[in-house]
Amino acid sequence: MINFYSVQKDYGSHFALNRVNIRINKGQFCFLCGPSGAGKTTIINLILGVEMPTQGSVVVNQRNVAMLKGNKLAEHRRDVGVVFQDYRLIERMNVHENIALALRINNIRSRREIDRRIEAVCALLGLHKHIYAPACQLSGGEKQRVAIARAIIHNPPVIVADEPTGNLDMKQSIDIFRIFRKICDMGTTVFFATHDEHLVQGSNIPVYRISHGAVTYDVSP
């Protein structure tokens, strides 16, 4: 589902990734764990096709990302849901409107279908009480749940998350982590980048550890 084959990424004379190999199967949950500056966002950006490898190849959903252009690249990005540390919601819009935007981008226009899907995802993520609340009035944990709802509303086969608990306290972090586990249990492949060892330790979830651009694989942290 997500494969890195000896990927190197240089920014000018700075070597951000060095011969990185990753293999995440369909429906698997994996962590990507490492300190600030280790290269986590670079890996996420390569998966999304925001960055291209200097050497090696990145294959996601059987697509070689470096080969994609125009409509094919847009299609690839629709197939990879993404969640960021800073939520990236439109603060003046309510929860329903924020999630509906993602459906419209995916060409779902029927009002009834939009309402049906949003009600279902809000029930799944415990957001039903807030469905018409403006995003600016939500807590950090609630905002992140809206961001997750927006990322999964069109059922992408893969979700990548870049430090999704980075702005949250421990209780909210565990809550968000459990939501990602639930999404994975429903069949979605999840790649979860974090620097938070508390989430990783004892989780029994395989972890790719990254340090100074080099990746190692630990199957039972």
Ligand SMILES: Nc1ncnc2c1ncn2[C@@H]1O[C@H](COP(=O)(O)OP(=O)(O)OP(=O)(O)O)[C@@H](O)[C@H]1O
């Ligand atoms: N566009 C860029 N130009 C130059 N250097 C970059 C660029 N993007 C990232 N880097 C460098 O590559 C290295 C890896 O950065 P990256 O953002 O992937 O790390 P990270 O693990 O996500 O860190 P953080 O958790 O702080 O976001 C860092 O040394 C960073 O300064």
